[in-house]
Amino acid sequence: MSDTNTALDCLIIGSGPAGYTAAIYAARADMNPVMYTGMEPGGQLTTTTEVDNFPGYPNGTDGTAMMEDLKNQATRFGTDVRFGIATKVDLSKEIGGIHKVYVSDGAEEQEVLAKTVIISTGASAKYLGLESEQRLIGGGVSACATCDGFFYKGQDVIVVGGGDTAAEEATYLAKLCRKVTMLVRKDEMRASKAMQHRVNGTKNLEVLYNTELDEVLGGMVVEGVRIVNNQTQEKRELEVTGVFIAIGHKPNTDMFKGVLDMDETGYLITGAKSTKTNIPGVFAAGDVQDKEYRQAITAAGTGCMAALDAERYLASVEDMIEA
Numbered sequence: 308m309s310d311t312n313t314a315l316d317c318l319i320i321g322s323g324p325a326g327y328t329a330a331i332y333a334a335r336a337d338m339n340p341v342m343y344t345g346m347e348p349g350g351q352l353t354t355t356t357e358v359d360n361f362p363g364y365p366n367g368t369d370g371t372a373m374m375e376d377l378k379n380q381a382t383r384f385g386t387d388v389r390f391g392i393a394t395k396v397d398l399s400k401e402i403g404g405i406h407k408v409y410v411s412d413g414a415e416e417q418e419v420l421a422k423t424v425i426i427s428t429g430a431s432a433k434y435l436g437l438e439s440e441q442r443l444i445g446g447g448v449s450a451c452a453t454c455d456g457f458f459y460k461g462q463d464v465i466v467v468g469g470g471d472t473a474a475e476e477a478t479y480l481a482k483l484c485r486k487v488t489m490l491v492r493k494d495e496m497r498a499s500k501a502m503q504h505r506v507n508g509t510k511n512l513e514v515l516y517n518t519e520l521d522e523v524l525g526g527m528v529v530e531g532v533r534i535v536n537n538q539t540q541e542k543r544e545l546e547v548t549g550v551f552i553a554i555g556h557k558p559n560t561d562m563f564k565g566v567l568d569m570d571e572t573g574y575l576i577t578g579a580k581s582t583k584t585n586i587p588g589v590f591a592a593g594d595v596q597d598k599e600y601r602q603a604i605t606a607a608g609t610g611c612m613a614a615l616d617a618e619r620y621l622a623s624v625e626d627m628i629e630a
């Protein structure tokens with residue numbers, strides 16, 4: 308029978324570390340999970356080069372290869388991985404209710420019914436949108452200092468942004484790099500006072516206020532940047548090999564607006580020490596509900612939690628029906 312008339316035990320939306328870890332656990336618990344990969348199978352990690360900080364890879368690994376490993380592990384236990392994008396949802400508010408998720412593979416849309424839904428749609432780093440920035444992503448332009456900072460040891464880099472993420476990334480990079488220059492577009496930082504204090508106390512970190520990135524210079528790899536003072540319009544070039552964009556993330560939650568509880572920036576809200584959303588049988592794991600840590604390993608951890616939460620929920624619904 309097709310999904311349209313049989314409710315799945317577990318539907319997973321999104322294929323980053325959270326989704327695949329949820330799939331491994333759900334498959335091993337005989338929940339026969341079906342995963343829809345989303346637009347970018349493998350998620351954000353497929354846009355980085357090397358991953359050096361995921362436990363279990365003593366020599367590091369390639370982000371895309373790691374996601375392939377996770378996929379193979381999930382399918383080994385029977386996860387049905389399908390290419391498709393969830394476009395809208397009709398979630399039941401009843402305990403034991405059946406959720407409807409509409410998915411599209413680009414050609415046609417179908418309705419998928421599921422008893423539990425694990426949302427692991429992730430978040431996308433925001434970029435400035437400059438042509439040169441987009442062209443050099445993976446060639447010196449990055450949106451993740453903890454992922455890629457190591458490769459710029461002893462070199463000069465810039466960080467764009469003035470929020471907590473930018474401040475945190477800049478101070479992290481300052482420990483590895485020769486010099487870090489932070490470009491802040493206003494005459495003040497948005498980051499918390501504590502983070503600003505840390506930035507100001509870091510010797511090899513210079514903050515340029517009222518300054519924006521005009522262009523990333525270089526053919527195949529970053530060789531420098533042209534920056535502009537937005538008060539005087541004065542432009543100048545800096546020789547750097549790394550450009551870290553830290554202007555915020557956007558959680559991929561548009562389709563859940565008005566349905567699931569989210570904070571003012573769109574991150575799904577889950578219960579303390581759980582992955583439960585405000586709808587029974589619907590769980591959220593990974594960056595879609597985490598603006599604090601945003602690491603592959605923390606995403607994987609919450610993916611595991613979501614599968615365990617889903618399994619317990621299904622068991623409690625079955626107990627209710629039997630009683």
Ligand code: NDP
Nearest residue numbers: 435468469470471472473475492493497553554555556598
């Ligand atoms: P924020 O939205 O807080 O900050 C984004 C920064 O990028 C701002 O300085 C903003 O400038 C700047 N920016 C945005 N668009 C552009 C652009 N086009 N060109 C240049 N600069 C731009 O995002 P964060 O990721 O820093 O933080 C998100 C949330 O996560 C916050 O609530 C933060 O407090 C929290 N967080 C907490 C941490 C912690 O507690 N350890 C660590 C990291 C994040 P402007 O101010 O001019 O708008």
